[in-house]
Amino acid sequence: xxxxxxxxxxxxxxxxxxxxxxxxxxxxxxxxxxxxxxxxxxxxxxxxxxxxxxxxxxxxxxxxxxxxxxxxxxxxxxxxxxxxxxxxxxxxxxxxxxxxxxxxxxxxxxxxxxxxxxxxxxxxxxxxxxxxxxxxxxxxxxxxxxxxxxxxxxxxxxxxxxxxxxxxxxxxxxxxxxxxxxxxxxxxxxxxxxxxxxxxxxxxxxxxxxxxxxxxxxxxxxxxxxxxxxxxxxxxxxxxxxxxxxxxxxxxxxxxxxxxxxxxxxxxxxxxxxxxxxxxxxxxxxxxxxxxxxxxxxxxxxxxxxxxxxxxxxxxxxxxxxxxxxxxxxxxxxxxxxxxxxxxxxxxxxxxxxxxxxxxxxxxx
Ligand SMILES: [Zn+2]
Ligand SMILES: [Zn+2]
Numbered sequence: 001x002x003x004x005x006x007x008x009x010x011x012x013x014x015x016x017x018x019x020x021x022x023x024x025x026x027x028x029x030x031x032x033x034x035x036x037x038x039x040x041x042x043x044x045x046x047x048x049x050x051x052x053x054x055x056x057x058x059x060x061x062x063x064x065x066x067x068x069x070x071x072x073x074x075x076x077x078x079x080x081x082x083x084x085x086x087x088x089x090x091x092x093x094x095x096x097x098x099x100x101x102x103x104x105x106x107x108x109x110x111x112x113x114x115x116x117x118x119x120x121x122x123x124x125x126x127x128x129x130x131x132x133x134x135x136x137x138x139x140x141x142x143x144x145x146x147x148x149x150x151x152x153x154x155x156x157x158x159x160x161x162x163x164x165x166x167x168x169x170x171x172x173x174x175x176x177x178x179x180x181x182x183x184x185x186x187x188x189x190x191x192x193x194x195x196x197x198x199x200x201x202x203x204x205x206x207x208x209x210x211x212x213x214x215x216x217x218x219x220x221x222x223x224x225x226x227x228x229x230x231x232x233x234x235x236x237x238x239x240x241x242x243x244x245x246x247x248x249x250x251x252x253x254x255x256x257x258x259x260x261x262x263x264x265x266x267x268x269x270x271x272x273x274x275x276x277x278x279x280x281x282x283x284x285x286x287x288x289x290x291x292x293x294x295x296x297x298x299x300x301x302x303x304x305x306x307x308x309x310x311x312x313x314x315x316x317x318x319x320x321x322x323x324x325x326x327x328x329x330x331x332x333x334x335x336x337x338x339x340x341x342x343x344x345x346x347x348x349x350x351x352x353x354x355x356x357x358x359x360x361x362x363x364x365x
Contacts, residue, residue: 006135012050026073029142033067038133040361051286056125062133063121094120112311150325160333166312168194169320179203187259188216259283263291270298282309
């Protein structure tokens with residue numbers, strides 16, 4: 001029997017392991033992909049440190065990936081009815097199991113909060129199969145929706161955007177951007193940069209990015225950010241708030257998107273947003289602690305709309321991918337890929353990601 005190599009994260013803070021798995025066969029309605037690239041993102045660093053609840057270690061990390069269809073379990077079609085065939089290069093919506101029949105799905109219409117929701121590479125155990133991207137072959141379970149990469153979008157383009165692509169898209173959708181708005185993005189990782197992209201596409205007059213380190217801010221400038229502020233050199237939060245207010249006639253920004261992962265950024269962001277503005281928190285993916293805010297000054301008197309943003313739905317991935325195909329020359333996502341790592345250098349990839357030495361790291365088996 002042929003076997004497939006994969007990288008397994010056995011438990012938090014335990015060394016990654018290379019393991020062999022039996023080569024998978026597709027279930028009816030499923031498929032098997034030959035992995036072309038899988039991402040290494042901030043989530044994987046959190047997983048390594050055990051900062052996410054409900055993770056069924058051992059896991060095969062890598063939640064967003066793309067691959068070539070090796071075999072399908074019967075005739076499959078994409079969401080537009082086009083056949084999905086062996087040889088095609090696809091990605092897939094990394095979430096499955098959203099039930100469509102629980103209170104969250106039916107009453108609240110909040111699919112990303114469905115308790116049955118499972119995410120490849122995060123809430124799927126290696127004991128259940130090749131359900132993460134850091135492997136030579138990925139099992140696409142029945143019901144998991146594959147999306148062919150559009151004409152002209154290559155795996156590197158798509159993976160440059162990575163999970164931050166639909167996440168940034170969702171954050172801007174949540175923000176309810178108006179044409180001509182001034183948007184501040186806190187954080188210049190892939191989520192923040194993608195939020196900047198979609199703010200520009202969504203009609204923002206100006207996008208200001210507060211983040212770091214410098215190479216990431218350079219990318220933000222190339223995307224079209226009007227101005228950037230490096231938090232590694234401007235370390236005083238009050239000075240950063242001043243910087244925003246100086247660029248917004250003293251009022252603050254119409255929309256602020258938080259994509260940093262640092263709780264303190266939320267208080268700071270609430271001071272960057274104008275009265276009656278909108279604030280979207282998308283960067284607090286793990287519980288990194290608490291922060292004090294003043295309900296009178298930050299919320300009530302400010303008349304601010306404060307929004308959380310958890311995960312993304314199929315629609316965000318679908319539309320973001322179409323927009324990528326249209327605008328890939330302008331935003332050049334593939335240049336965000338700093339380095340590619342073979343499977344046996346996955347630990348190095350994690351280390352580089354944690355140290356912010358890379359903007360986007362890929363595992364290329
Ligand atoms: Zn449900
Ligand atoms: Zn991710």
